[in-house]
Amino acid sequence: MQEVIVIVPLSIRPYVDGQSRVTVEAQTVRGALRAMSAKFAQLNEHLFDSKDEINRFIRIFVNGRPVPLGSRGDETLESGAEVMLVLALAGG
Structure with a gap:
C-alpha cells in the first residue's frame, strides 16, 4: 500500500481532530x-x-484533477498522491 494525503475541508475538520491533512495508506x-x-x-x-x-x-x-462522478472511488492512487475533498453546501 502507498501513503497518500487527504486534504480535509474545514467543515469536517472537527471529526479529524482539527487536521487539515490526513495521511493514510490506500490504493484507491x-x-x-x-x-x-x-x-x-x-x-x-x-x-x-x-x-x-x-x-x-x-x-x-x-492531484488537482477532478474524479468523475460515475467512478466514485475506483481510481488507483500513486504514493504521495493528494486527494482533496470538497463538500457541497446545502441551504436555501
Whole structure:
C-alpha cells in the first residue's frame, strides 16, 4: 500500500481532530476514504451514504484533477498522491 494525503475541508475538520491533512495508506480513492473512516469513526457518516457509497455531495480531486462522478472511488492512487475533498453546501 502507498501513503497518500487527504486534504480535509474545514467543515469536517472537527471529526479529524482539527487536521487539515490526513495521511493514510490506500490504493484507491475509496480506500483512502475508508482508511480515514477507520481512523476517525464519526467521519463515516459524512463520507458515505446509507448504501455505503461515497456521498454524492462530495467532490473529489486527485492531484488537482477532478474524479468523475460515475467512478466514485475506483481510481488507483500513486504514493504521495493528494486527494482533496470538497463538500457541497446545502441551504436555501
